[in-house]
Structures are given as C-alpha cells and as structure tokens.
Amino acid sequence: MSTIPADLRYSKSDEWVRVEGDEVVIGITDYAQEQLGDIVYLELPQVGATFAPGESFGVIESVKASSDLYAPVGGEVTAVNSALEHDQQPINSDPYGAGWLVRMRPSGEEEELMDAAAYAAYLEGRSH
Amino acid sequence: MDTYEPHIYELSAPGKHGANLPRLDVPETPLPAALLRQDDMNDFPSLTEPEVIRHYTRISQRNYAIDTGFYPLGSCTMKYNPKIHEEAARLPGFAAAHPLHDASLAQGALQLMYELQEYLGEISGFDAVSLQPAAGAQGEFAGILTFRAYHLDRNDPQRTEVLVPDAAHGTNPATAAMAGFKVVEVKSDARGNVDLEDLKSKLSPHTVGMMLTNPNTLGLFEEHIVEVARLVHEAGGLLYGDGANFNAILGIARPGELGFDFMHYNLHKTFTTPHGGGGPGSGAVGCTAALAPFLPGPRVRRAENGAYELFTPEKSIGRLKAFHGNFGMLVRAWTYIRSLGAAGLREVSETAVLNANYVRVMLKDLYPQAVDRICMHETVLKGQVPGAQGVRTLDIAKRLIDYGFHPPTVYFPLIVPEALMIEPTETESKRTLDSFIQAMRQIAREAVETPDMLHEAPTKAPVRRLDEVRAARQPVLRYDAEAFARIREEGAR
Numbered sequence: 001m002s003t004i005p006a007d008l009r010y011s012k013s014d015e016w017v018r019v020e021g022d023e024v025v026i027g028i029t030d031y032a033q034e035q036l037g038d039i040v041y042l043e044l045p046q047v048g049a050t051f052a053p054g055e056s057f058g059v060i061e062s063v064k065a066s067s068d069l070y071a072p073v074g075g076e077v078t079a080v081n082s083a084l085e086h087d088q089q090p091i092n093s094d095p096y097g098a099g100w101l102v103r104m105r106p107s108g109e110e111e112e113l114m115d116a117a118a119y120a121a122y123l124e125g126r127s128h
Numbered sequence: 129m130d131t132y133e134p135h136i137y138e139l140s141a142p143g144k145h146g147a148n149l150p151r152l153d154v155p156e157t158p159l160p161a162a163l164l165r166q167d168d169m170n171d172f173p174s175l176t177e178p179e180v181i182r183h184y185t186r187i188s189q190r191n192y193a194i195d196t197g198f199y200p201l202g203s204c205t206m207k208y209n210p211k212i213h214e215e216a217a218r219l220p221g222f223a224a225a226h227p228l229h230d231a232s233l234a235q236g237a238l239q240l241m242y243e244l245q246e247y248l249g250e251i252s253g254f255d256a257v258s259l260q261p262a263a264g265a266q267g268e269f270a271g272i273l274t275f276r277a278y279h280l281d282r283n284d285p286q287r288t289e290v291l292v293p294d295a296a297h298g299t300n301p302a303t304a305a306m307a308g309f310k311v312v313e314v315k316s317d318a319r320g321n322v323d324l325e326d327l328k329s330k331l332s333p334h335t336v337g338m339m340l341t342n343p344n345t346l347g348l349f350e351e352h353i354v355e356v357a358r359l360v361h362e363a364g365g366l367l368y369g370d371g372a373n374f375n376a377i378l379g380i381a382r383p384g385e386l387g388f389d390f391m392h393y394n395l396h397k398t399f400t401t402p403h404g405g406g407g408p409g410s411g412a413v414g415c416t417a418a419l420a421p422f423l424p425g426p427r428v429r430r431a432e433n434g435a436y437e438l439f440t441p442e443k444s445i446g447r448l449k450a451f452h453g454n455f456g457m458l459v460r461a462w463t464y465i466r467s468l469g470a471a472g473l474r475e476v477s478e479t480a481v482l483n484a485n486y487v488r489v490m491l492k493d494l495y496p497q498a499v500d501r502i503c504m505h506e507t508v509l510k511g512q513v514p515g516a517q518g519v520r521t522l523d524i525a526k527r528l529i530d531y532g533f534h535p536p537t538v539y540f541p542l543i544v545p546e547a548l549m550i551e552p553t554e555t556e557s558k559r560t561l562d563s564f565i566q567a568m569r570q571i572a573r574e575a576v577e578t579p580d581m582l583h584e585a586p587t588k589a590p591v592r593r594l595d596e597v598r599a600a601r602q603p604v605l606r607y608d609a610e611a612f613a614r615i616r617e618e619g620a621r
Contacts, residue, residue, distance in 0.1 A: 035545075
C-alpha cells in the first residue's frame, strides 16, 4: 500500500501539492513512483515559466514509460529541484521529501484536487 | 555458444594486422595537416583478418530473426519475408537502375511504382498514393503536414490541435508536435474504443484532425469508427489513419470507406519487406482526392501516350526523401501483392486474426485480457498471473528468452498495466503457436511455484538480466576500457 500523507492535496494525474507560506511545492505521489518504477530521466521547467492548471510542466521517464507531469495548480515556477538533474533516485525513495519537483507561486486557479482520504479512495477505485 | 563475446577492442593486441599494404614505390607525400587526426590512435583495435571475421560471424549467429524463430512482437507484424522478394529486388533492371536515369530508360521501374500506387489505393479505398516516405513515422509526418497545408489552403489558420487517443503509438503525438501542433489526448472507454463523450468535448474550431489506429493498439477494432469520423469531420477536422495495424483488415475493410482521409502503409510490416535491422522501411501514404494535390512528390502517372512519368502534385508539401523513396522495398511489396492477389491478401488477414485469437483463448485464464473482447491481429494480455507474487511482465518476457522465443512487446499500450502485446502474424503454423502457448503456460506455473526462476531469467542467454536502470542513468556510449573493466569486475561479484 502506498503512502498518502494527510496534510497534502492530490491531483487525478498523481501529483501532490503542499502549501508553504504563499508558495506551493509539487511532486509525484508514492503511488505514481511505484507505477513508474525506477526513474531515469526528468525534464523540469525553467524558473519563471508559468503554467495553467492541468498544463504539462515537464516529463518524467522510467525504464517502463515516459509520462507528462501536469500542473495541479496554475502559477509561476519559483524554484526547481535541481539536485534531481543528475540523480533521480530521491523521487523513488522519498517522493514527498527530497523528491519534490518544483515550487510555484500559485495564480489561484486549480485543478480539481483531492484530500488524502479522497485520493486513497480514488486509487482504490483505479486498481479494479 | 552461449558465452559472452568480448568486445572487438578487448580482442585487440598491438602489432596485429588485418591487411599488409604493398611496399611504397612512389615518393611519399604528406597529407595537409588540417586533414590529419590529432587524437591518440594507439587504442584503435588491431586484429588479424580471421579474428575480425570470426568475431562478427559469431555475433551475427546470435541474432534472433524471423528466419530463426517465432517473433510475436506486438504492433510490429514480424511476419516471414518470402525469399522471392529478394530475387525480384535483385533483378538487374531494378537493382542497377540509377535514380537519375531518364524516364524513357526506366519505364519498367516507373510502371512498378505506378502499379503499386494503384494497388495500395485499391486495397485501402484511397484516390491517390505517394511512395515517398521512408517509414511509418515519416508517413505520419507527411500526413500531418498535408493536413496543415490543406487547412492553410482553405484560409483556416486557427487549427492548431491534433487529437490523439491515449492508446496511440508514441509516434502519433511526436508527429503532431514535430509539425508544430498541440497534442490533445482523447481517452479510451471500457471496451477499448475511443470515448465518444471525451472526443466531443475536445473537438473544436482549433482541431486540425485526429490520428487513429484501427484496429487500435489494444488489438481491437474501433467499434465507433464511423461515428468518430463523422464527429471529426463535423468539427472541420481530418482523420489520419495509422496503418501499423493494417494487417488485420486487408480485403475486409477499406480505411477510405471507414471515413479516414489519409493513411500510411507500413510496407515493412503488412507487405513483408524486411523489418527490424534488415530494413530500410517504406511508409507509403494514401489519401482522398481532396488531399491529393498536397501529397509529397514525385509520384508516378501515365501520360496520354501510355508512358510512365514522374510528377509533383500542384500544391505538394514537397519531398521527404531523396529520389523515389526506398525503391527496393517497393519492388518487394509489389511482388508480395502480385504473388497473393486479392483473395490471398484477404486470407492473410483472416489467418492473422485467427492466430491471434487462438493464442488469446489458450492463454487468457493465466494472463488476463486487457479488454474482454475478440481481438484482431494481436492480443493484449496482462502479466498478472493469478497466485503469483512479485512477478512482473518484464520477468515473464525475460523468461521467454530461455524458452527460445523472442518476447512480445511489453508495457505498451501505456493504458494497460503490465501489458504483454502478442502478435503472432499469419505466417506461423499451429505447431509453432502451440509451442509458444506451452512455454507461456509453463512460465505461469513457474511464476507461482518458483518465482525466482523468473527473477533470474534469462539464464540460458549469452548475457544475464541487464541492469536497465543503471544503463539509463549511467550510459557508457563509446568504448571505454576503464568503464568496461569496472563493469566486468562488478558483474563477477
């Protein structure tokens, strides 16, 4: 069973969002990294880039597949996790911590996001 | 036989030669300094001729090919390539023809191209065919550039979105992006068809068109194809047909009549020109009369006096390939079509579909079907064997190597977890299919009883399980003696 921290919100495309002051931190969920398997490549946006909610902000690639990353909230990128450029392993080992992907200053527009309980139910529904 | 073949650099020893040049009997003239290599050539491999020949012969004998065994690689149509094609392509009139010959000296070659255009048009229900593109992805590119040219020609420049189903081949979104368009994904429904409600919500005045494979990558016939075509056309878009799966419907359904506006043919799949390392490919394209003026050229037509001549369509998107496409492949495809005739081509598809369904029915109790439907030329199963713990599709695929089979396509389409995509093709006997089925059933038993046998597979191949993660994270892209030694040492531990 994958980990779903109670204090985060989740998108249907398996990204998580954590509010930190007037910014948000975004990553992919434990479930997403389990499904992808070992991550071998990551393409993140430039600082300053802006995205609408639901827009692709990057690409993540594992030995199994290459997938788009979708912005759960709209906004401007204020930082990217550049440590992941050479070593993507933290996305697998610590998806909610050292494996974070980008920080954004949110525009206020959001995808439909779920709390931890709703996301757990959503994953449960998907496994059938 | 099943031992590791050292790299040619590892076989090298200083002072050995493959050839001895005759004694110099003219004054020596130095090359201009700018043309001389400055890097160190000392580590260039030095071997004798027999060592080189044996090295490459040994490697070549380890190739797994359709001529050596069953190759059920889904979506690739790895059917047997009849050897008569090779004889035809080597006829001196074809093999020695120069692409710059005057048309009057190349009438036979042009006639063959003309007839192949006609045959492909007839088989697919299209008005015009261009043999230019070098392979399927270039055919797609030709199609989307043609759509673009068509919309611009109608003064409709606002169309910038190409719809692509979530089950599509990766080349479809890549093609749309290459042509400068935005890719809009359309969901599949529970029966594996395009989700019509999702399609409706994504069609707009910005729709360039939709790219669709039918049968789709789940090996299923798109049940709403006529409705999909109607909706796309109603929105002012065009429907592109990815011909990768054409092997399922030859002589049975014609894409032009199903509502497609344009399609590519993979001559190297459906029409048995060599495939996978033995190429090159050929991705000829066909389309409706409305799109014909935009096709890549040159095409071949018949002049009033009966002579065959090259021409470029009036609003052509241009050339995609030097000269006349991969001409040798056109000879092979022509030979295939003429060898089988209309009835034979229909039988190809009937047998391909029958073979895939035979495999599907014989395996579905152990490998669950992605969608519980009768399939077309290929079947998508899941490597989720009931009662097996911790065994993945990758383990099953690797274990098949130990049984002497090329593994099927795995982890595609992306919408199916642990996908195993099996395409037996029509050229396999029931005996071959039965031995494959038996191996798959045996592997399912092993998955439950001795899963470590699968985790360790392959154990009978020249190399064991490769570390794909490390290969992707720390690629060694050229010979590097230190890296080789380090990897060898780690492998020995």
